[in-house]
Amino acid sequence: MLVVKELQKVYDARGRRVEAIGEVTFSVEEGSFVCVVGPSGCGKTTLLRCIAGLLPPTRGEVEVAGHRVTGPPDGLAVVFQEYGRSLFPWLRVADNVDLPLRAAGMAKGKRRELVDEALDAVGLGDAHQAYPWQLSGGMQQRVAIARAVAYQPRVLLMDEPFAAVDAQTRADLEDLIRSVWQRLGVTLLFVTHDIDEAVYLGQRVIMLSASPTRVAEDLAIDLPDERDQLTTRGDARFTELRGQVYAQIQKAKLEGKTR
Ligand code: ADP
Ligand code: MG
Numbered sequence: 199m200l201v202v203k204e205l206q207k208v209y210d211a212r213g214r215r216v217e218a219i220g221e222v223t224f225s226v227e228e229g230s231f232v233c234v235v236g237p238s239g240c241g242k243t244t245l246l247r248c249i250a251g252l253l254p255p256t257r258g259e260v261e262v263a264g265h266r267v268t269g270p271p272d273g274l275a276v277v278f279q280e281y282g283r284s285l286f287p288w289l290r291v292a293d294n295v296d297l298p299l300r301a302a303g304m305a306k307g308k309r310r311e312l313v314d315e316a317l318d319a320v321g322l323g324d325a326h327q328a329y330p331w332q333l334s335g336g337m338q339q340r341v342a343i344a345r346a347v348a349y350q351p352r353v354l355l356m357d358e359p360f361a362a363v364d365a366q367t368r369a370d371l372e373d374l375i376r377s378v379w380q381r382l383g384v385t386l387l388f389v390t391h392d393i394d395e396a397v398y399l400g401q402r403v404i405m406l407s408a409s410p411t412r413v414a415e416d417l418a419i420d421l422p423d424e425r426d427q428l429t430t431r432g433d434a435r436f437t438e439l440r441g442q443v444y445a446q447i448q449k450a451k452l453e454g455k456t457r
Contacts, residue, residue: 199228199385200249200353204258207244218244220410221258228352231379231386233396235443236406237451242389245411246357249387250276262353275351279358281339285330292317292326295345302349316348317341319378336367340374347378354379356388360395369427372399376425393447397421397440398430405443407450414450417442 207219218241226232236242247253249260251270260267262274275298278284285294292313299309317323320340330338339359346354356375360368376399379386390396396403400419407414419439421430430436 199263200226200387201261202245202249202258203261205245205248205255205260206257207241207248207253208256209244217410219248219255220407220412222406222411222413223258224404224413224416226385226387228385229383230402231376231388231400232402232404233400234387234389234404234406235391235393235396235447236411237408237447238391240406240409241411242391242406243357245406246276246355246387246389250274250355271353273352275346275349275354277339277342277346277354277356277359279361281335281342281359281362282330284342285338285345287329287331289329290326291322291328291330291333291341294330294341295348298345298349312348312350313344316344319347319381320344320374334367336363336371339363339371343371343375343378347382350382351384353385353387356386358390359388361390361392368395373427375399380423393440393443394431397436397443398425398427403439403443405446405450407453415446417446 202222202224205219205222209216209218222245234242244253248255249267251267262271265271295313295316296309299312317326320343322337322340322344325333330341360371363371372395388399397419403417403419405414421433421435
């Protein structure tokens with residue numbers, strides 16, 4: 199469903215060359231949940247922007263559903279970290295969720311149905327008429343997730359979506375996104391700097407090295423599909439896996455420093 203082939207990205211900021219992505223290659227099967235972890239500043243957001251067609255790669259290419267990405271592909275949605283900036287403050291919650299459906303030229307009845315369903319799915323069935331600024335941070339992020347879900351994407355990209363919410367909300371949102379993924383059968387690429395979160399959520403964790411980024415390791419997470427915060431995080435296998443990811447990230451950091 200998603201192929202990233204020898205992707206390289208060099209920023210040219212007023213003559214200052216920043217090699218953000220050294221060379222990254224991986225692919226993601228349809229319907230799977232893959233997490234990408236890497237140290238801060240390693241190029242995770244850059245990678246997502248290239249995949250979303252928002253930023254042209256310097257070299258290499260991205261394919262979504264067999265088509266080379268040259269601009270934002272159909273059937274792809276992105277949820278960013280800054281929920282505050284991703285919602286329109288002058289639009290009510292339901293209208294924020296409706297906006298991409300409207301833009302896609304969908305009929306009104308169908309749109310209504312999808313908006314209702316998506317807001318129910320994220321537990322905001324009674325917040326249709328509220329404005330984003332009347333909601334807590336966690337609720338705003340739910341609205342952003344509902345907007346992505348209502349669009350019924352085949353591929354969903356998430357860029358550290360829970361980094362700015364408190365720990366309890368974060369746990370709820372993690373479980374929410376697992377259930378949304380299971381229900382929709384969407385292909386999910388979830389970027390985070392949080393090792394525990396990556397292991398808890400993913401079927402696979404791709405670890406990135408420090409910038410210029412490469413894939414340091416690609417690890418299958420062989421935890422059962424039914425996960426919950428207490429049992430899964432208390433599982434000996436979970437501890438083992440997070441240890442493996444942690445060690446790899448530390449190694450990648452050190453290599454970044456000595457380069
Ligand atoms: P991450 O999301 O992993 O924290 P980013 O993709 O945001 O990393 O950034 C990777 C590297 O590219 C960093 O060194 C950052 O300073 C640099 N960078 C990001 N955006 C730009 C830009 N628009 N112009 C120049 N350099 C950038
Ligand atoms: Mg980032």
